[in-house]
Amino acid sequence: MNFLIYFTNDIIWGPWLLIIIAGVGIIATVASKGFQFRYLGYILKNTFGKLVRGSRKTNEEQDNSAGQLSPFQAISMAIGGAVGTGNIGGVATAIAVGGPGAIVWMFIASLLGMITKMMEVTLAVHYRKKNIxxxxxxGPTYYMQEGLGKEKHFKLWFIPALVFGLGLLITVFLTMTTYNVADAMYSTTQFGSLVSxxxxYSISTFIVIIFGIKGVARVAEKCVPFMCxxxxxxxIIVILLNLSxxxxxxxxxxxxxFNPTAAVGGFSGATVALCLNTGFKRALYSNEAGWGTSPMIHASAKVDHPIKQGMWGAFEVFVDTCIVCTITGLVIVITGVWDCGLAGASLTLLAFESGIGSFGRWIIAISVFLFAFSTTGxxxxxNEILLKHLLGERVKLINFFLWILKIVYPFAGIVVCYMVVANPSLASGDIWVIADIGSGLPTWMNLICLVFLVPKFIQLLNDYKAKYMGIGKVDPNFRIFYNKDDAPVLKNTEFKKAE
Structure with a gap:
């Protein structure tokens, strides 16, 4: 385990990865002239605002757009995949290891992550392909192939694509999600057993994923808003009860x-570097900005311009970290339990219980189940998208492996659950070392690729601003979709200016 900790913290998650995470965010922020800051109101108006208004115009746009999911279904699935146990256990672990200041670095990472996520979602839609x-x-493997391989003539594009896929497999099959859910439900209800x-949980997951992407989407659009x-x-109730x-x-x-305070109890002590490192890692594991995961869902959305879905990506980070993670962090600190020596979901559970009594345990138990359920979906x-990209048009082979995965994937966590029962030390913060390997490898590959594709993102952003915001001139020869056959058929050429 000591070697894994060294390999993870000093090599995969060493200073260079933090530099490239921040660097890509800064480069995209400067290149876009601070779009996520200057037009935050515009982003929220054209994402959350559309959900509130439920405008007929939005429905018309979807009817004229290519894709199989509505933007709301795509964002529900993406937020469902991002807002998970990391928002409950991950934030708590960040505070336990790096101190309360880790919350600040998580927040800063999310502000840069908004433009990073917007860029990767935009590129995923731009380079997407239509199957038979x-x-x-x-997703990332698609813009690695099309953007790096074909446009940039990088013949070895498949190497970062393979490493990217390997990292996701590590995260999928060596995850504590099933155990976290089982532990939370059993400790709260005292009914059944940890394994039962x-x-x-695994059977519930299997029932959902057996219907594929559209089945997961239908569950997500109903579950995720209520969950959040x-x-x-x-x-907020806990915070208001402790407002003083x-x-x-x-x-x-x-x-x-900026001046980490070593606390009493089981707190391990902190430095500014450790605080920053932990904050950035937990922010990435939570909002997945730069990880390259949720763009694979966004790419299936019905949309007539890549930037429109890109703004949903920025909104996703805003909801996940700026709101949900911040709430978790404030609850842990404001209740005064952050230095008690616990970590993970146990610390968050104690914080809610301290704030509103035994009912707080039920809140965390239900939240852990819903968050984990949406993440697993x-x-x-x-995984389905990666498999389909890997096997191309081999339909029979794809269906064969999909059925194998549908059986293996939801029940892989049971093995980990039995392992933790046999060796309870796995349930501690050590498990995040494995999670960090699974998140670090694909993040490296994705971010390096994004550096070379920033100019394409800026081209798409400038095209959107000219067409929909009245900023700049429209280039009639610019292709907003890389594959000409995949472009949506619009009923007219009129573009709505900024309101």
Missing amino acids: NGDFYG WGWF LFYVISG SLPSAIALIFKSA GWWVY
């Missing part, structure tokens, strides 16, 4: 970001 059934698929809850609202409102402690909690968070979609 007329369904659209895309694990089987219940339920958790956020519960967290809020100023001191915020002061501690910002002070600890989202990650199934990632």
